[in-house]
Amino acid sequence: MSAPDDTTSRVRRKRMEIFAFLFLTAVVMPVLAVGTVGSYGLGVWIYQMFAGPPGPPTSAH
Numbered sequence: 001m002s003a004p005d006d007t008t009s010r011v012r013r014k015r016m017e018i019f020a021f022l023f024l025t026a027v028v029m030p031v032l033a034v035g036t037v038g039s040y041g042l043g044v045w046i047y048q049m050f051a052g053p054p055g056p057p058t059s060a061h
Contacts, residue, residue: 048054
């Protein structure tokens with residue numbers, strides 16, 4: 001009786017691994033990428049609000 005249960009559990013495990021892989025590649029990684037780039041951009045934007053834009057100082061003439 002353990003043979004059908006063993007086969008069923010292997011199929012279920014494989015299906016869950018495929019689902020986990022697709023979830024990680026289609027949902028988690030894009031969210032992490034957007035969050036990382038967005039938080040870096042927000043940090044630079046806030047820094048530039050206090051420190052000013054990059055570049056040489058303006059001439060006093």
